[in-house]
Amino acid sequence: MTGADLAAVHAVRDHTARALDRVRHGSRPPADALAALNEAQRAAPAVAELAWNGEVVTTVRRRPGSPGARLSAWLAEAAAELLTDPAVAKIRQCEAGDCVMLFLPARPRRRWCSPARCGNRVRVARHYQRHK
Ligand SMILES: [Zn+2]
Known part of the structure; x- marks a missing residue:
C-alpha cells in the first residue's frame, strides 16, 4: 500500500463516520459524504468473475485498480449497507x-x-x- 492508497482508505473512513453520525440520529447525512462514498465504489466497480472449477461454474466478486482503490470500494460498499440498514438507528x-x-x-x-x-x-x- 502506498501513501495515496492509505489516504483513500482514510477518506472513506472519515466520510462514513460523518454520514453515520447523522444517519444514526435520524438526520440527513452530508451530501458530499454520500457522493464521496459513491465515487469510491465507482472507482473500482465489482465484477462477478465467472470461472469453471471442473464441476460447476463459480463466481467471485473482484474489483480492478490499485490496492487502495479496491479496499476503499469494498469499505464504501460496506458503509452503504450499514447506512441503509434499519438497525443503523440502534x-x-x-x-x-x-x-x-x-x-x-x-x-x-x-x-x-x-x-x-x-x-x-x-x-x-x-x-x-x-x-x-
Ligand atoms: Zn469502548
Whole structure:
C-alpha cells in the first residue's frame, strides 16, 4: 500500500463516520459524504468473475485498480449497507470517556463497546474512586 492508497482508505473512513453520525440520529447525512462514498465504489466497480472449477461454474466478486482503490470500494460498499440498514438507528457510542468505538448493542441496556474491555475499565476506575 502506498501513501495515496492509505489516504483513500482514510477518506472513506472519515466520510462514513460523518454520514453515520447523522444517519444514526435520524438526520440527513452530508451530501458530499454520500457522493464521496459513491465515487469510491465507482472507482473500482465489482465484477462477478465467472470461472469453471471442473464441476460447476463459480463466481467471485473482484474489483480492478490499485490496492487502495479496491479496499476503499469494498469499505464504501460496506458503509452503504450499514447506512441503509434499519438497525443503523440502534448504533451507540461507547460510554467509556476515552473510547471512540461505535457498536450495535446485542442487549438494549448495553453501554460499552466491549463489556470485558471498556466496561471493566470503567468499573475498576469507579471502584478506585470510591476506595481512595
Ligand atoms: Zn469502548
